[in-house]
Amino acid sequence: MDAAQMLAMLAPTATIRELAAGSSRVFRIIEESGRSSIVKVYSSAPRERRERHALDALAGIPGVPKVYERGTTENLPWLRMKDAGSWNLANLPVNQDIINKAGAVLRGIHDSEASITNLEGGLDEEYVQSHYLATLDRLERFRRRLNLPAEVLAAAKKSENLPQGSFPVPSHTRAYPSSFIVDDYGNVTLVGWAHATLAPPEWDLSMATWKFTRDIGPETARALWEGYGASFPQHRLKPWIAYHAANLMMEAAESRDGRLGDLSSLIADFQAAIR
Secondary structure (H helix, E strand, C coil), rough: CCHHHHHHHHHHCCCEEECCCEEEEEEEEEEECCCCCEEEEEEHHHHHHHHHHHHHHHCCCCCCCEEEEEEEEEEEEEEEEEEECCECCCCCCCCCHHHHHHHHHHHHHHHCCCCCCCCCCCCHHHHHHHHHHHHHHHHHHHHHHCCCCCCHHHHHHHHCCCCCCCCCCCECCCHHHHHHEECCCCEECCCCCCCCECCCCCHHHHHHHHHHHHCCCHHHHHHHHHHCCCCHHHHHHHHHHHHHHHHHHHHHCCCCCCCCCCCCCHHHHHHHHHH
């Protein structure tokens, strides 16, 4: 029994619409009364536990999904959550006020001091710098496959400009525009907490700044910063963007199906970040 069949069994009179597929599958469940909710079905119990732990720790913080119930049916773990809306910041027409709200949501999560992981101390600056350098070494094996110029990777290895981070805080780590869901009233919810951990706030803010600039436009990144109320220099984010780009290249190189697609823009961003 797959996820869709399982949900049809649990909610036989509801309308079920799949919203996303991948390592986890996300569905909107619309009951006969018109009430809707979101059900996320996980490929494994550890994935469900990790996300649920983060959501439980952050419960009640503005912009965090509200969990209604959880369960395991036919060996498929799932969470049912409040429906946060049908839009996201990647497909919604640019609205500076809503992007300001997204920045405020991110700041509220960072300021929450919630214990969202069992990692003692989280991923601090020392870990990030060590992991970045190790990732650059690992990329050497895949450089030709990635079409990553040798001089670009060499320049990254020689650079002394490493990611600098503040004290670790509750972090989403994948704060893409598509991760910010918007409802009809303009409320913003940050979804997708399976990779949450304690990390320097620069991690989330640099990822969001990079992705908002790249996918939508630089004016949206400025609006995000205004909503966040960032207090550290923006130039500190460049080494972080190099770190994120290196990680994404590594993920692409190690993908099981071997299909890399066009990584030229990712490589260009990596080169710009280490320049």
